[in-house]
Amino acid sequence: MPKNLVIVESPAKAKTIEGYLGKDFVVKSSFGHIRDLPKGNKAIDIENGFEPKYEISADKKQVIKDLKKEVKSSKVVWLATDEDREGEAISWHLVEALKLKPENTKRIVFHEITKPAILKAIENPRGVNKNLVDAQQARRILDRLVGFELSPVLWKKVKQGLSAGRVQSVGVRIIIDREREIEAHVASSKFRVVGEFLTQAGKIVKAEGKKRFDSEDEAQAFLDACSTSSHTVKALETKPAKKQPTAPFTTSTLQQEASRKLGFSVQRTMSVAQKLYEAGRITYMRTDSVTLSDQALDGAASAIANNYGDEYCQRRNFINKNSNAQEAHEAIRPTDFGLNKHNGTSDQEKLYGLIWRRAIASQMADARLEKTTATIDVSNSSELFVAKGEVITFEGFLKVYLEGTDDENDDEAKGLLPAMTQGESMNRKTIIATQRFVNHPPRYTEASLVKKLEELGIGRPSTYASTISVIQNRGYIDMPERDGTKRDYRVLTLEGSELSSKTSTETTGAEKNKLAPTDIGIVVNDFLIEHFGDILEYNFTADVEKKFDVIASGQGNWQDMIKEFYNPFKVKVDDTLKNAERASGERILGVDPESGKQILVRIGRYGPMAQLGKADDEDKRFSSLRKGQTLESITIDQALLLFKLPRNLGEFEGKKVVTDIGRFGPYVRHDGKFISIKKDTDDDPYTLVLDRAVELIKAKRAADEAALLKVFEEDETVRIIEGRWGPYIKAGKTNVKIPKGEDYTTIDWERAQELIETNSKPPSTKRNRGKVKKK
DNA sequence: CAGTGAGCGAGCTTCCGCTTGACTT
Numbered sequence: 001m002p003k004n005l006v007i008v009e010s011p012a013k014a015k016t017i018e019g020y021l022g023k024d025f026v027v028k029s030s031f032g033h034i035r036d037l038p039k040g041n042k043a044i045d046i047e048n049g050f051e052p053k054y055e056i057s058a059d060k061k062q063v064i065k066d067l068k069k070e071v072k073s074s075k076v077v078w079l080a081t082d083e084d085r086e087g088e089a090i091s092w093h094l095v096e097a098l099k100l101k102p103e104n105t106k107r108i109v110f111h112e113i114t115k116p117a118i119l120k121a122i123e124n125p126r127g128v129n130k131n132l133v134d135a136q137q138a139r140r141i142l143d144r145l146v147g148f149e150l151s152p153v154l155w156k157k158v159k160q161g162l163s164a165g166r167v168q169s170v171g172v173r174i175i176i177d178r179e180r181e182i183e184a185h186v187a188s189s190k191f192r193v194v195g196e197f198l199t200q201a202g203k204i205v206k207a208e209g210k211k212r213f214d215s216e217d218e219a220q221a222f223l224d225a226c227s228t229s230s231h232t233v234k235a236l237e238t239k240p241a242k243k244q245p246t247a248p249f250t251t252s253t254l255q256q257e258a259s260r261k262l263g264f265s266v267q268r269t270m271s272v273a274q275k276l277y278e279a280g281r282i283t284y285m286r287t288d289s290v291t292l293s294d295q296a297l298d299g300a301a302s303a304i305a306n307n308y309g310d311e312y313c314q315r316r317n318f319i320n321k322n323s324n325a326q327e328a329h330e331a332i333r334p335t336d337f338g339l340n341k342h343n344g345t346s347d348q349e350k351l352y353g354l355i356w357r358r359a360i361a362s363q364m365a366d367a368r369l370e371k372t373t374a375t376i377d378v379s380n381s382s383e384l385f386v387a388k389g390e391v392i393t394f395e396g397f398l399k400v401y402l403e404g405t406d407d408e409n410d411d412e413a414k415g416l417l418p419a420m421t422q423g424e425s426m427n428r429k430t431i432i433a434t435q436r437f438v439n440h441p442p443r444y445t446e447a448s449l450v451k452k453l454e455e456l457g458i459g460r461p462s463t464y465a466s467t468i469s470v471i472q473n474r475g476y477i478d479m480p481e482r483d484g485t486k487r488d489y490r491v492l493t494l495e496g497s498e499l500s501s502k503t504s505t506e507t508t509g510a511e512k513n514k515l516a517p518t519d520i521g522i523v524v525n526d527f528l529i530e531h532f533g534d535i536l537e538y539n540f541t542a543d544v545e546k547k548f549d550v551i552a553s554g555q556g557n558w559q560d561m562i563k564e565f566y567n568p569f570k571v572k573v574d575d576t577l578k579n580a581e582r583a584s585g586e587r588i589l590g591v592d593p594e595s596g597k598q599i600l601v602r603i604g605r606y607g608p609m610a611q612l613g614k615a616d617d618e619d620k621r622f623s624s625l626r627k628g629q630t631l632e633s634i635t636i637d638q639a640l641l642l643f644k645l646p647r648n649l650g651e652f653e654g655k656k657v658v659t660d661i662g663r664f665g666p667y668v669r670h671d672g673k674f675i676s677i678k679k680d681t682d683d684d685p686y687t688l689v690l691d692r693a694v695e696l697i698k699a700k701r702a703a704d705e706a707a708l709l710k711v712f713e714e715d716e717t718v719r720i721i722e723g724r725w726g727p728y729i730k731a732g733k734t735n736v737k738i739p740k741g742e743d744y745t746t747i748d749w750e751r752a753q754e755l756i757e758t759n760s761k762p763p764s765t766k767r768n769r770g771k772v773k774k775k
Numbered sequence: 776c777a778g779t780g781a782g783c784g785a786g787c788t789t790c791c792g793c794t795t796g797a798c799t800t
Contacts, residue, residue, distance in 0.1 A: 009794065032794025039789090059795085086793055140791070147790025155788065165790045274795085286793090463792060605783055622783055662780030674780060723777040735777055 005074035007067065007094060009081050012278050013113060017080070020115040021122075028070055030081065034060040035093045037144055046566070049559045050141055056097060064097055071098050076106060079128070080121070083109035084326035085552065086460075089136035092128050102127070112293035112330045113283065135552035138561055142166070142544060145566055146535060149573045150528070157576070158524055158583050159603055163474055166541060167459045167467055169528055172476045173536055174452055175444055176517045176525045185440035189489070191219035191433045195385050197231060197376060197426040203418035204429070207376050207387035212436075216490055219433040220501075223494045225380040231426040234384070235375040241390075243367040245397040247290035247318035248331035248359040251461035252454040254285070257358070259447035260404035262350050265513075266446045266465045272347045273332070273355075280335060281342055282355055286461040287329035288454075290318040292359070296333055300363040303337035308399060314365040324457035324545060333359040361401035368394040372417050376426055389417030406448055428494075435489040443514035458541045475607070476521030480628070484510030519608040519631045523585040531576045535569075589636040592643075599639055601631050610639045626661060641686065650690040657693050659685035668693050675700045714749045718756075731756050 004025045008014050011029040018027040035054040037043035045051040056064055071077055077100055079091040091107055094100065106125035110117040143166055150164035193209030213219040249257070251270075258269040273285035292300070297315055304313045320327065334356045342352035369392050376385040392398065444452065450464045459467050471477045484507040492501045517525070529536050537543075544565075550556040586602035597613045597620075604611075606624065608631055613620030623642040625634065646660035655671045666677040666685040675696050677683045683692065709727055710720040718731045720738075727744040729736040729752055736756050738744055747755070 011795075030794080031796095033792070034794095036792090037790090082793085090793070136792090143791045145790085149789095151789035160786095161788045163789045167791065278795095460792065462794080467791090606781090609783080611783095624782090660780075664779060667780065669780080674778095676780095721777085726777090728777060730777085737777090 003075040004078060005070050005076070006078040006080050009087065009090060010284070012280070013284070016113050016280070017118055020118050026070060026074070028067060029063075030067070030090060030094060031060065031063055033057070033086070033090055033093065034064060035097055037140065041148065044141055044144060050562050050566070052137060052141055054093065054096075067094075067098055071100065074104075076104055078122070078125070079105065079107045080109070082328035083111065084328040085132055085136040085139065085548070087328060088129055088132040089140075092130070092133040095128060111289070111291070111328060112295075114293050114295045116295075117293065131554040132552050134558040135548040138551055138558040139544075139548055141558075141562055142565065145562070145569070149570070150532065150535075153531075153573060153576055154524060154527070157580055158527060159520065159607075160605065162520070162524060163470075164524070164528060164532075166535065166544075167453075167463070168470050168474075168476075169525075169536055170456070170458055170538060170540065171449065171453060171467055172471050172517070172521055172525055173529070174449065174538075175471075175477050175515050176522060178441060178444060179517050182440045182443070187437060189435050189437045190214060191216065191490075191492070192436045193219065193222065193385075193431060193433045195226075195376070195431040196429040197385075198429055199418055199420055199426060200424055201419065205374065205376075205387050205418060205420070205426070207374070207385035209433075210384045210386055213433070216435070216492070219492055220499075222381060222383060223431055223433060223492055223499055226378055226428065226431050227494055227497045227499060229378045229380040229428075231376050231378060231385075231428055233374055233420050233422055233424045233426060234377040236372070236420060236422045237374075238370055238372045240393075241369045241371050243369065243396075243398065245316075245361045245364060245366075245401065246358070246403045248292060248333050248362045249355060250288050250290060250322075250331060251286050251464065252288070252450050254332055254355070255450050255464065256406075256447040257354060257404055258351060259445060260406070261354060264347075264351070266450060266468055268347070269351065270465045272345075272351045275344070276342065276348055276352055276355075279342075279344070281339070281352060283331070283333050283335060284329045285332055287327075287332060288320070288322060288325040288461050289327040289329055290320050290331045291327065292317075292333060292362075293330055296330065296337070296359075297363065299337040300333075300360055303340075304360060304364055306338075307340070308364075312364050312396065312399065314363065314396075316363060318362065322454060322457070324454075324542070331359070357401040361397040364397035364400065365394070367392060367396035367398040374417060374420055387417055388414060390414040391416050406442070406445075431494040433492040435491070437487065437489070437508070439508075443511065443516055445513055445515065449515060456538050456541065457545060471521075474520075475518055476524060477515050478518050478521075479513055480511075480516055482509055482511040482514075484508055519585055519625075520603055522632070523583050523603055527580075527583040531580060532572065585631045587631060589634070589639055592640055599636060601625065601634055601639060603631070610634075610642050612640075612643055627663070644686055647685065647688075649688065649693050652690070652694050652697065657690060657697070659688050659693065661685055668696050670697050673697075673700070709744060710747075712749055712752060718752060720744050720747065720752075729755060 006017065006021070006025055006027040008017060008027065008029055009032055011031065014027040014029040018025065021027065035056050037052055038055045043053055045053070079094060081087040081090040095105060107128050108121040108125050110121040147163065147165040151162065154162040154164055190212040192212050195207050195209065197205045197207060199205060213222060254273065255266040255269050258264040259266070264272070270285065273282065276282045277285050301313050301315060332355055334352070337360065340356050342349055369390055372389040374387040376387065378384070446468050449468065453459045453464065453467070486505050487508050488503050488505055490501065491504055492499065534540060547556070547561050551558050551561060584602040586600055588598060588600045590599060591597065592599050592612060595612070597617070599610060599612050601608065601610045604622065608625040610623050610625060611620060621643055629638065646658050649657040649659065651657065652670060658669045660667060660669065664676065665679070668675045668677060668688070677685060677696070683696070707722040708719060709722055712718040718729065720727055721730050727738055729738060738747070738755065
């Protein structure tokens with residue numbers, strides 16, 4: 001029977017460690033936190049020094065039961081949870097929940113899951129650090145107080161079911177502040193000049209004009225001057241340069257790169273990484289550390305030497321730039337550098353490849369480059385052209401990996417410049433001046449928001465993904481697809497001595513997967529900033545973190561710290577509840593000329609809406625705003641249109657025909673059926689006439705008929721239908737995919753039943769818009 | 776991936792952080 005019980009947080013970790021320790025050890029997992037504050041408002045006894053009442057979480061009852069059994073049959077319990085604030089607290093909760101005796105309990109820590117690290121830890125046990133635990137309790141209690149005091153204020157003053165918190169509310173603010181910058185952005189443009197010249201040997205050199213001109217007239221004047229000018233190479237300079245690899249991945253940088261290079265959402269990155277971790281292929285994926293263990297450094301070095309040669313090896317230690325980092329783990333890296341591929345799903349293969357290359361590159365030599373700059377003059381002007389070239393003389397880490405960039409304007413393609421000599425005369429081929437607009441600052445992506453949060457020290461590796469989904473699920477933030485708008489720009493071309501000009505068109509502002517605030521997000525944010533500005537400050541978390549650090553170092557008492565925060569906070573909460581105006585984002589747009597009634601927009605029980613008639617009117621009417629409409633930007637004409645629908649067109653076959661606009665665009669409804677009105681047609685729900693609607697209904701019937709491939713006699717509600725992506729089975733309301741390569745004509749009743757059976761849909765992983773259901 | 780589409784409200788919502796599995800709308 002084992003005499004020693006080791007408890008860690010993760011079951012995958014437990015399995016690995018058990019392999020390192022002898023037969024006398026059994027290793028179990030706590031599956032993260034085991035106790036927490038209960039849900040209600042009585043979890044913290046505010047009058048009694050903020051005394052928290054903890055409760056074993058529902059899903060951990062069985063875990064505790066199992067652990068208790070193990071404790072009984074063990075002589076020594078080793079608490080091996082992570083060495084950070086949360087990990088220390090888990091150990092303390094384990095002591096409490098399992099009623100561990102000090103003489104049989106040892107606390108050990110390690111930062112890497114390697115055999116030497118674990119054996120060393122076993123030799124250096126300590127007790128639970130109560131100061132660190134207290135810092136965690138302060139963190140937990142502060143978050144509960146902030147969240148559970150602020151949220152009800154929002155229920156009362158804005159809308160039911162909303163939420164606020166130390167992390168999410170600042171996350172939303174970051175998006176909204178950026179949106180305000182974008183709104184304030186004034187379109188401006190400059191003319192950028194690019195010349196193509198020929199060397200004496202006839203090779204093309206592309207060079208950019210040093211100056212950008214403010215107006216077309218100035219650009220034209222310059223091109224005029226060029227048309228009668230000659231050009232020579234005025235200066236030629238070549239100097240060596242170096243590039244260094246970036247550190248191996250943390251959670252945050254993994255999410256960013258997987259977003260940039262693989263197009264993964266942060267949530268997708270984390271679940272793929274979890275699978276790789278469980279398969280034992282990568283180290284722990286929720287980490288803020290850039291450190292690699294000695295064992296890893298050796299592994300990387302030999303993999304690099306084998307794959308690329310000794311000259312590519314360079315051992316490096318990276319230092320964390322993130323001062324908030326708790327570094328309880330290693331950086332994210334392959335557990336075996338010898339394996340540069342992983343056989344799994346395609347997502348797993350891609351993410352593993354990325355992790356392997358990033359970690360390998362971090363231990364490789366600098367890349368060496370030669371940068372050449374040629375300056376070309378203009379005889380009739382003092383302006384200059386500059387040509388830049390770059391040659392890699394030694395690839396180093398670039399052989400494996402180059403970090404992606406968020407900069408959308410990064411279009412500098414550099415290569416080798418042709419041979420030139422100083423003073424060489426150049427023949428002008430073309431000079432083109434193009435009007436270029438200055439873009440507004442970019443909207444955040446999920447991953448760039450994570451980067452910003454990390455910089456501000458807000459949130460932890462384990463919460464970035466869930467914070468992103470919370471602010472979307474609450475309806476504060478959205479990812480609207482924008483088609484972009486067309487914009488004209490001017491192009492002036494000098495070819496030989498011929499000057500011409502034209503107007504071209506570009507699309508600007510097309511966006512996908514960019515975060516933008518909703519009306520509710522904006523109203524909530526403005527309200528919180530007005531009444532609780534200090535908590536909404538970007539550095540609120542950083543400031544309280546400093547106080548937690550004081551508690552952790554034993555220099556301060558957690559109750560005092562919480563009291564100092566809570567007392568004035570509570571006064572503000574009460575004052576706001578009593579005195580603050582309801583915040584609804586209300587805008588009175590004017591009066592409906594037809595009915596003479598007032599029309600306004602505001603946040604209603606179900607979100608943004610328009611209201612025709614005053615609050616005390618008997619026959620006031622309501623309508624939700626449509627997709628793309630916002631409280632701030634909707635016009636009275638647009639709002640009035642909302643009340644023109646639904647329109648009753650009359651009857652067909654004795655049933656009403658109605659047009660309206662739904663979540664998925666305009667439609668005609670007849671006899672319980674919906675017929676979408678297609679885009680890019682002249683049909684419009686506001687003007688559609690009955691005859692045309694009947695045509696649409698008949699066309700839809702014909703199309704449905706044509707798509708119907710088979711009806712099963714056994715049950716007429718089961719059919720095979722030709723869909724947009726090929727045939728599928730429709731059984732009542734559920735749709736069932738036909739496996740690839742299977743011919744639908746061969747599907748008989750039995751096979752159909754089989755497919756319906758096995759395809760009974762797994763729970764949708766799609767986000768719940770607006771509503772969050774509890775489990 | 777295929778379908779979908781209202782209601783202006785009678786009673787409950789919410790935090791952050793640590794971990795994995797999990798049902799029924």
